[in-house]
Amino acid sequence: EPEVTQTPSHQVTQMGQEVILRCVPISNHLYFYWYRQILGQKVEFLVSFYNNEISEKSEIFDDQFSVERPDGSNFTLKIRSTKLEDSAMYFCASRDRSFQETQYFGPGTRLLVL
Amino acid sequence: GENVEQHPSTLSVQEGDSAVIKCTYSDSASNYFPWYKQELGKRPQLIIDIRSNVGEKKDQRIAVTLNKTAKHFSLHITETQPEDSAVYFCAAKTSSNTGKLIFGQGTTLQVKP
Numbered sequence: 001e002p003e004v005t006q007t008p009s010h011q012v013t014q015m016g017q018e019v020i021l022r023c024v025p026i027s028n029h030l031y032f033y034w035y036r037q038i039l040g041q042k043v044e045f046l047v048s049f050y051n052n053e054i055s056e057k058s059e060i061f062d063d064q065f066s067v068e069r070p071d072g073s074n075f076t077l078k079i080r081s082t083k084l085e086d087s088a089m090y091f092c093a094s095r096d097r098s099f100q101e102t103q104y105f106g107p108g109t110r111l112l113v114l
Numbered sequence: 115g116e117n118v119e120q121h122p123s124t125l126s127v128q129e130g131d132s133a134v135i136k137c138t139y140s141d142s143a144s145n146y147f148p149w150y151k152q153e154l155g156k157r158p159q160l161i162i163d164i165r166s167n168v169g170e171k172k173d174q175r176i177a178v179t180l181n182k183t184a185k186h187f188s189l190h191i192t193e194t195q196p197e198d199s200a201v202y203f204c205a206a207k208t209s210s211n212t213g214k215l216i217f218g219q220g221t222t223l224q225v226k227p
Binding site: 004031033035041042043044045048050055056091095101102103104105106107108 | 146148150156157158159160163165203205207210211212213214215216217218219220
């Protein structure tokens with residue numbers, strides 16, 4: 001069964017550094033999402049992406065964040081200058097056609113900012 | 115704003131007992147409500163979902179009920195087994211056409227053998 005994949009599984013970085021989190025959504029999916037989960041807290045929506053552009057973003061998704069689909073398979077989340085509070089698990093998710101509502105989650109990238 | 119409240123935060127049951135987790139949502143236009151199970155260190159896995167045009171859905175030991183008037187929905191697990199132990203998240207798809215999900219705070223379910 002196809003699955004969403006994410007790399008790396010863990011990332012440790014220094015405050016102020018840039019990080020890029022990578023995701024490969026399920027191949028025929030059209031809608032892509034990034035969520036984050038701070039340790040012990042709920043999963044929070046960051047951004048949705050469709051037709052090569054951001055369709056919605058949350059208040060968390062400020063100018064330090066960006067997303068890109070550089071080719072036909074990868075979907076990336078970049079944090080330009082990481083802060084301590086960016087430490088969290090970041091999940092990518094993808095969805096099929098507009099009337100198929102199920103979102104499939106990747107295994108996550110655990111980001112630790114020191 | 116858009117919000118989903120989930121209760122209880124922790125739930126401990128004996129194997130074989132039933133477990134019920136409840137969620138309320140704020141956006142009356144929400145029309146899709148999935149439940150995810152997350153085992154430690156793993157991805158959230160969809161276990162059941164319900165759309166606003168039905169009031170109940172069942173899949174073996176798992177059922178979900180929806181009360182649109184009261185804006186709440188519940189997960190029912192019967193004949194619980196130790197492997198049901200995990201964190202369960204409810205979510206609601208908002209009225210925006212992007213399909214984003216708003217999640218509840220999660221319930222840690224422990225099933226004691």
